[in-house]
Amino acid sequence: MSHTPQPPTASWAAGHTTVLGEGPPQAPLMLVGEQPGDAEDRQGRPFVGPAGRLLDRALLAAGLDRAACYLTNAVKHFKFTQRGARRIHQKPDSGDIALYRPFLLREVDAVAPRLIVALGATAAQGLLGRKIGVLKLRGQFLSGPDDRPMLLTVHPSFLLRLPDPAMQEEEYQRFVRELALAKGRVF
Numbered sequence: 001m002s003h004t005p006q007p008p009t010a011s012w013a014a015g016h017t018t019v020l021g022e023g024p025p026q027a028p029l030m031l032v033g034e035q036p037g038d039a040e041d042r043q044g045r046p047f048v049g050p051a052g053r054l055l056d057r058a059l060l061a062a063g064l065d066r067a068a069c070y071l072t073n074a075v076k077h078f079k080f081t082q083r084g085a086r087r088i089h090q091k092p093d094s095g096d097i098a099l100y101r102p103f104l105l106r107e108v109d110a111v112a113p114r115l116i117v118a119l120g121a122t123a124a125q126g127l128l129g130r131k132i133g134v135l136k137l138r139g140q141f142l143s144g145p146d147d148r149p150m151l152l153t154v155h156p157s158f159l160l161r162l163p164d165p166a167m168q169e170e171e172y173q174r175f176v177r178e179l180a181l182a183k184g185r186v187f
């Protein structure tokens with residue numbers, strides 16, 4: 001490993017829990033997110049907060065069963081700044097992503113999914129080891145780790161952050177269509 005785990009710095013802190021992936025150990029479809037959020041850190045499970053609820057809804061709409069998928073994150077700790085009682089999400093940087101990359105690649109190796117869905121830029125960087133433009137390449141099947149097929153789409157938090165409800169609905173439907181592409185490829 002080229003990076004050594006560092007203790008939290010003065011400007012941000014790491015969550016308490018190492019949130020590992022969950023799902024069938026040989027799931028044909030693996031979904032990779034960014035990092036656990038506040039709820040995931042408290043519960044020790046991936047995608048159980050607001051972004052997870054949106055993902056669950058989209059998976060259902062795409063005809064996918066969450067229980068049949070393996071869900072994990074590129075970065076396994078919640079990174080945040082404390083503001084009063086609130087823990088404000090901090091985007092992982094390239095060092096954080098590189099630190100956890102060997103774990104993510106091991107997970108991919110162990111599960112050996114037929115298809116990986118990269119949810120957003122951090123997931124894609126963790127899987128590929130380089131930055132790519134998500135909004136340009138979303139909806140495409142790319143070559144992932146070990147030449148495994150990888151479908152790139154947006155992160156559900158991207159949808160939650162869109163200010164305009166009409167745009168949010170449009171982007172949500174596009175997200176569902178992209179997940180349906182994954183379903184068509186695997187199931």
Ligand code: URA
Nearest residue numbers: 033034035036046047
């Ligand atoms: N966002 C992620 O990327 N992963 C989670 O587990 C929760 C929110």
